[in-house]
Amino acid sequence: MLKLPIYLDNNATTPMDPRVLEAMTPYFLNQFGNAASRNHPFGWAAEEAVDYAREQVAKLIGADPKEIIFTSGATEADNLGIKGVFEMYASKGNHIITATTEHKAVLDTCKHIEKQGGEVTYLTVQPDGMIDLAELEAAIRPTTILISIMYANNEIGTVMPIKEISTIARKHGVLVFTDATQAVGKIPVDVNKDGIDLMAFTAHKMYGPKGVGALYVRRKNPRVKVTAQMDGGGHERGMRSGTLNVTGIVGFGKACELCMNEMESDAKRISVMRDKLETELMKIEEAYVNGSREHRLPHVANISFKHVEGEGLLMGFNKNIALSSGSACTSASLEPSYVLKALGLGDDLAHSSLRFGLSRFTTDEEIDYTIKSITDTVLKLREMSPLWEMYKEGIDLNTIEWAAH
Amino acid sequence: MAYSEKVIDHYQNPKNVGTLDKASKNVGTGLVGAPECGDVMRLQIEVNSETGMITDAKFKTFGCGSAIASSSLATEWLKGKSVDEALKIDNMTIVEELNLPPVKIHCSVLAEDAIKAAINDYREKNGMEKIKFEESVIH
Numbered sequence: 001m002l003k004l005p006i007y008l009d010n011n012a013t014t015p016m017d018p019r020v021l022e023a024m025t026p027y028f029l030n031q032f033g034n035a036a037s038r039n040h041p042f043g044w045a046a047e048e049a050v051d052y053a054r055e056q057v058a059k060l061i062g063a064d065p066k067e068i069i070f071t072s073g074a075t076e077a078d079n080l081g082i083k084g085v086f087e088m089y090a091s092k093g094n095h096i097i098t099a100t101t102e103h104k105a106v107l108d109t110c111k112h113i114e115k116q117g118g119e120v121t122y123l124t125v126q127p128d129g130m131i132d133l134a135e136l137e138a139a140i141r142p143t144t145i146l147i148s149i150m151y152a153n154n155e156i157g158t159v160m161p162i163k164e165i166s167t168i169a170r171k172h173g174v175l176v177f178t179d180a181t182q183a184v185g186k187i188p189v190d191v192n193k194d195g196i197d198l199m200a201f202t203a204h205k206m207y208g209p210k211g212v213g214a215l216y217v218r219r220k221n222p223r224v225k226v227t228a229q230m231d232g233g234g235h236e237r238g239m240r241s242g243t244l245n246v247t248g249i250v251g252f253g254k255a256c257e258l259c260m261n262e263m264e265s266d267a268k269r270i271s272v273m274r275d276k277l278e279t280e281l282m283k284i285e286e287a288y289v290n291g292s293r294e295h296r297l298p299h300v301a302n303i304s305f306k307h308v309e310g311e312g313l314l315m316g317f318n319k320n321i322a323l324s325s326g327s328a329c330t331s332a333s334l335e336p337s338y339v340l341k342a343l344g345l346g347d348d349l350a351h352s353s354l355r356f357g358l359s360r361f362t363t364d365e366e367i368d369y370t371i372k373s374i375t376d377t378v379l380k381l382r383e384m385s386p387l388w389e390m391y392k393e394g395i396d397l398n399t400i401e402w403a404a405h
Numbered sequence: 406m407a408y409s410e411k412v413i414d415h416y417q418n419p420k421n422v423g424t425l426d427k428a429s430k431n432v433g434t435g436l437v438g439a440p441e442c443g444d445v446m447r448l449q450i451e452v453n454s455e456t457g458m459i460t461d462a463k464f465k466t467f468g469c470g471s472a473i474a475s476s477s478l479a480t481e482w483l484k485g486k487s488v489d490e491a492l493k494i495d496n497m498t499i500v501e502e503l504n505l506p507p508v509k510i511h512c513s514v515l516a517e518d519a520i521k522a523a524i525n526d527y528r529e530k531n532g533m534e535k536i537k538f539e540e541s542v543i544h
Contacts (some may be wrong), residue, residue: 294543309443311469315416327443327469336443347441384422384473386447386465387440402439403518 003319006366010205010357011154011182011300012324016251017207018362023254024209027247035244036235046246051122053253058213060256061199062190069215069236070249074181078105079199081177082241084226085198086113089175093143097174099123099131100342101158102150105200106179110148119143127344128292129158133168140172141332151180151199153188155326155339155355156291156301159183168196175224181205181213185259186297187267191216197224203248207360208255212248215240263358270358271298273367277356278303280371284378286391290340290353299358302326302340304349307388308381313354316377321370326353348387348397408470409504415474420481423463425449433527435519444468444512446476448519450483450491452527464503464519469510475499475516483520488527492536494520 007015027049035050037043054065055147071077086096100122110120121139123131131149140147145171152159166176177198183189184199185206191199202213217239218224232241259266278301281287286306305313310327326337327350336350345353354374358367382388390397408416425432431451438445439502444467451461466473478499483544499505499513525535 098537235437307467307473309468310415311443312467312473315413315470347443351440351443384465385467386436386445389424389465397440400436402441402445403437 002363002365002369006321008356008358008362008366008370009322009324010359010362011157011355012357013204013210014207014259014359015361016204016209017255017258019258020208020251020254021193024247025137025173027250031037031246032296033246035246036233046244049250050244050246052355053249053256056257056260058251060189060260061201061216062185062192063216064219066237067191067216067219069217069239070244070252071200071213071215072211072242073204074103074179074200074202075213076240077202078179079102079109080226080229081198081200081215081217082109082146082148083113083229084239084290085175085224086118087178087227088225089145091326093141093145095119095141095143096123096146096148097121097123097136097139097144098148099125099150100230101153101155101339102148103154103181104209106148106150125342128295129153129156129290129339129343130292130295131160131165133161133164136165137168137172139331140168140174144172145172146177147176148177148179151183152187152297153291153339154182155337156302158291158298159187159295159297161295162194162196164195170195175222182297182300185263186299187257188263192217197222197225203252203255204253209248209251209332211354212245214252219231219391266360267298270360270362273356273362274299275363276302277301277358277367277371281374284375287378290349290350292344299362301356302351302353303356304340304345305350305378306352307385307391308378309351310353312381313352313374313377316381317373321373324355325369327351327354328380411439411478411503412470412474412505415477415503416470416521419473419477421461421463421477421484422465423464424465425461425463430454430530431527433523433525433530435522435524435526437518437522438468438472438515440467440531442500444472444515446472446519448476448479448483448516448523450487450488450520450523450527452488454531457489458481459486459488467507468512468515471503471505471512472515474503475505475512476519478502479516488524492524 033042033046035046058065175197184201195231199216204210290302311323464476466476484539496513496517
C-alpha cells in the first residue's frame with residue numbers, strides 16, 4: 001500500500017531506523033547518567049554505552065575508537081577539523097585548499113579562516129563535479145597545511161577521488177580533511193585505505209538521530225592534533241568539551257552498526273530504484289542529469305527539466321512528494337544553487353533542477369508514483385511555459401534580450 | 406512556506422493559458438523577466454480597436470506557483486476592461502488578492518510589468534506613442 005507523502009529528500013535528513021530508537025530509549029529514561037560521572041553506576045553505565053558506540057562508529061570507517069571525537073553534528077566537526085588544524089599547525093603554514101562545491105559549513109569556515117590571516121584556494125570543478133587532480137597538486141604551496149575536499153556532494157552526489165587526493169597530499173606532507181556527511185553509511189569509507197587524516201560525519205544522514213556527529217582525527221602515521229574550539233571540562237581527550245550526548249551517541253553507534261551490516265545490500269537495492277527513476281524521467285524531453293553518473297552515491301539523482309522552474313515544479317506534487325530543488329525560489333538567498341552553477345550550468349538549468357535522495361525505506365511503489373507525478377507536472381508546466389513554446393518554435397533563447405530584473 | 410488557497414487554485418486551474426497571434430494588430434504582447442532570474446511571464450491582450458476594450462487575454466509563465474498565479478489572475482482581471490482601466494491594475498492589489506508573502510511580491514510586480522508591456526506593444530502597433538512608466542523598484 002502506497003502511503004503519502006513520500007519522502008525523497010534523504011540528503012537533507014533521513015528518517016530514524018526504529019532499531020536505532022529502540023537502542024536509544026533506555027538512555028532517555030533510567031540510564032540517564034553523565035558519562036563523565038566516574039563514581040557511581042549511573043555514570044558507569046553511560047560511559048560504557050558511549051565506549052560501545054565509539055567502537056561501532058569507528059568500525060564503520062575502519063578507525064580506532066580513540067580516533068573518534070563526538071560532536072553535535074557535521075557542521076561542528078567541520079569547524080573543529082578545519083579551524084583546529086589551522087590553529088594547531090600555524091607554525092607550519094597558513095594555506096588551505098578546498099573546492100567551490102563544498103558544503104557551506106566548510107566554505108564559511110574557510111572564509112572565517114581568511115579573516116584570521118589564512119589563505120584559501122578554492123578549486124573549481126569540472127562539468128561532472130569532480131576536481132582536477134593536476135590542478136589540486138599545482139595549488140599546493142610550501143605553506144599548505146590542509147586539503148579539504150568533501151567525500152560526496154550533497155546536491156549532486158558526486159563522489160570525489162579521495163584516495164587519489166590523499167596520495168597527492170601525502171607526497172607533499174599536507175593533511176587531508178574530508179566532509180563525508182553524505183558518504184558514510186552509504187558507501188564504503190575507510191580512513192586508512194582512503195588516507196584520510198580528519199573526517200566529519202553525522203548520524204542523521206544515516207538513519208540515526210539529529211544532533212550528534214563525529215570528527216575522526218588520525219592518531220598515527222601521522223599523529224594529527226586539533227586545537228579545541230569549545231573550552232570546558234576537557235571531554236573527548238580535550239578536543240571537544242561538553243557533556244556527552246549519551247542518548248544520541250548510542251543511537252549514532254547503532255545506526256553505524258546497521259549501516260555496516262546492511263550498507264551493501266541497501267546500496268544495491270536503492271541504486272536499482274534510483275536508476276529506474278532516472279531512466280524514466282530522462283525520457284522526458286530536455287531533461288539533464290547533473291553531475292557525474294559514474295562517480296556517484298547510489299541513492300542520489302539530480303535532474304534539470306529545462307524550461308520549467310523548480311519551485312513551480314515542486315508545487316505540482318509537494319503535498320505528496322518531499323523533494324528539494326536548486327531553484328532560487330526555494331532558498332532564502334534568491335540565488336540558484338551555487339553547486340550547480342559551479343558545474344557550469346546556466347542559471348536557467350539550475351533553476352529547473354530537482355534533487356532526489358532515496359533511502360533504505362524507499363519502495364518501488366513510491367518510485368513509480370514519483371515518476372508519474374513528476375512527468376505529468378513537467379508536461380503540464382511546459383504547456384504553460386513561454387520558454388518551452390519558444391524552444392519548440394526553434395527560437396534560440398540566448399538571442400533574446402531579457403529585461404533582467 | 407505554505408501557499409495561500411488562491412495561489413494553489415490558480416496554479417492547479419490556471420485561467421487563460423495560451424497564445425494569441427502576436428502578429429495581429431489587435432494583439433499586444435508583453436514578455437518580461439529573464440530565465441536566469443527564474444521567472445519569465447508572457448502576457449497578451451486582444452483589444453477591440455473601436456471600443457478600446459480588452460476582449461481576450463492569455464498568458465504563459467515560467468516561474469514559481471506565485472508567478473503563475475499572478476499572471477493567471479491578471480488575465481482574468483484584464484478581460485472586459487478598457488485599456489485605460491487595465492493601466493490602473495496595481496501590483497499590490499494582486500498581492501492582496503493572492504495573499505502573497507513578502508518574498509513573492511516580485512511576482513506581482515512582474516505581472517504589472519507584463520500588463521504595461523502588453524499595452525505598450527498594442528499602442529506601438531497601432532501608431533500610438535508608448536507610455537513611459539516609472540521603473541519598478543522591487544526586484
